[in-house]
């Protein structure tokens with residue numbers, strides 16, 4: 001299953017900016033940072049910090065090597081964007097809700113799992129690695145988490161019994177982050193025509209909006225919503241293409257038709273977020289253009305100190321033999337391991353599907369300050385409505 005997951009799924013994927021209300025003339029308008037006590041995240045492998053590893057087969061070595069020095073439930077050599085978000089907000093890395101071994105939920109929880117989609121897919125994980133924990137199921141998990149941790153917290157007899165639980169009052173002060181949709185596109189590329197995908201898109205976007213509405217009804221107020229990345233630039237999307245017709249690839253070697261679908265998804269998502277702001281008057285909802293960050297990195301790889309963005313660090317890919325990162329295969333009597341390259345920090349793609357830690361850090365640096373957000377506020381201020 002791990003093998004298949006790498007092929008198809010894993011598909012993934014402070015300073016103060018002056019914004020704000022009632023500033024005095026002549027003095028910079030500065031609203032205080034939000035001091036988020038917790039982060040609750042929903043998503044796919046782009047932000048899974050151990051969910052699918054806990055529920056199914058653990059992600060193997062050399063995943064995690066470059067930072068955790070062991071597999072850490074993440075589809076990367078190290079940290080993900082969600083880890084850099086946690087660091088930036090001075091909160092601990094998020095424990096996966098599904099991880100029963102030693103989690104600490106005092107400052108939030110992560111409901112993301114590698115292979116997750118917004119919509120249910122009627123597919124087992126053993127086929128193409130699509131996670132059974134679609135966004136609606138992640139919302140069930142969130143509801144259970146909130147009810148059960150609040151019960152436990154309120155019943156606790158001593159402080160030690162509360163130490164790994166969130167304070168019930170923090171749910172309404174937390175930051176709610178979403179990074180999901182990439183696998184809805186990857187499934188559609190496999191099963192649907194472009195026309196069918198376009199017809200389905202409003203429903204996909206609406207189901208993401210429904211998740212936000214649900215969390216709002218549960219008291220959530222600050223939402224930070226990533227759009228989806230340039231899926232047609234993933235090496236795994238491009239590597240089987242031989243003799244593409246003119247215009248099939250863009251100037252960076254990405255599959256243009258796939259990126260066009262991601263762009264259309266993002267346009268509809270942004271429009272839906274604008275509607276959500278009217279529907280949820282007390283919410284601060286930030287739409288974050290992660291696509292622009294990732295495509296900006298890919299189109300400037302060399303200037304930014306990276307190798308060819310379509311090159312893969314981890315795995316063995318030679319002469320039409322593909323052994324995915326962390327897998328072993330017997331090729332003509334020789335055991336070959338899909339090992340890490342020597343210098344993962346120079347690569348954008350870690351395993352052909354997922355970004356390296358260095359790329360994730362670059363992406364985080366470009367999105368956390370709000371320069372790619374609507375409204376353009378830094379993440380530490382994302383509780384303020386505009």
Ligand SMILES: *[C@@H]1O[C@H](CO)[C@@H](O)[C@H](O)[C@H]1NC(C)=O
Nearest residue numbers: 117119120121122123187200
């Ligand atoms: C899954 O199957 C159900 C029932 O047949 C159907 O209503 C739903 O549209 C299917 N979902 C997808 C994503 O194909």
Ligand SMILES: *[C@@H]1O[C@H](CO)[C@@H](O)[C@H](O)[C@H]1NC(C)=O
Nearest residue numbers: 318319320321330331332333
């Ligand atoms: C395996 O051996 C066969 C027969 O010698 C050869 O044709 C083929 O190219 C080899 N495959 C690889 C990947 O080396």
Ligand SMILES: *[C@@H]1O[C@H](CO)[C@@H](O)[C@H](O)[C@H]1NC(C)=O
Nearest residue numbers: 017365366367368369370371
């Ligand atoms: C945000 O950070 C990026 C990367 O360091 C930088 O290029 C950009 O100018 C910054 N934007 C703002 C508004 O500070």
